[in-house]
Amino acid sequence: MDLGDAKLRPLRVLGSGSFGRVFLCMQREGRHERKVCVKRIIMRNVKNELALIKEEIYIISQLRHPNIVQFIRHFMHAGTMNIVMEYASNGTIRNVIQQTRSAGGVASARLLRYFSDMIIGLEYLHIRHVIHRDIKPENMLLDANDRVKFADFGISNIHTPLKELPWRVLGTPLYMAPEIMCGGKCDFKSDIWSLGLVLYELCIGRNPFISVLDPNARFEQVHNVVKAMSRPKLDCQLMRQRYDPVWTRICESMVVYDQNQRICLPDLFCLDPFITLTIYKQYFNYSY
């Protein structure tokens, strides 16, 4: 298949979604080649979508951080927008959840490493006033060194506005903060909510709401379940059986129904001295 760029040689399809497909490619760089990932977005309405997509691409192109999938370049071809980015070769957090579920969740040391990666990456975004908006296990990739990289923000929201999403649980936003479900404003704390649910799932192996929900549940039913289970906060006591109590505290301060009562990122950094120390050690290990 020809992607419309002579430097790119597609190897295989990595994933597909409402937007189009994601390809693993070899990119020629002088005499060398390297693996890259190309997200091909089919533009249904170029006139309306192009300006928005370009705006998002501009934002993504400005980001440079070890825990964010690195944007490389973009090009248009035959009604598609193609985003060339770093290839994260080790799958997604969804794969980790599936692989570790039967063992009772991810091992503590790995959990701490993943969580530090996640909040450091998120801090980088939030400082720049970028809200991810779609934090879920599928959108957190792992590189060859098993480090977490945030992917898939912005673009997917432009391409699939919330009102167009099918209101069924399987395709629905099980990680979506309640304020967004109610048509309220998405803010930094909406990302905190979603991240708390990812943390829960890494430990327990499933989203806390899924077992209570019918796969055909309507959107209001999803919201009612979320409200009943997370107001004032989600009960994360199950985590205590296998993990240090600090993880229960962290998760219970993140999955809080009321946005105003939900912990903010700076407070999360200093909730527990051990976590704080781990994060700061990690800061000084990076080379940008």
Ligand code: ATP
């Ligand atoms: P939408 O929500 O609009 O349908 P999507 O969530 O399906 O989009 P992505 O998350 O960007 O789209 O990509 C789909 C899948 O492709 C990911 O879950 C991941 O498995 C793979 N993928 C995407 N980007 C990369 C990358 N940079 N490196 C490796 N794999 C990737």
Ligand code: MG
């Ligand atoms: Mg995705």
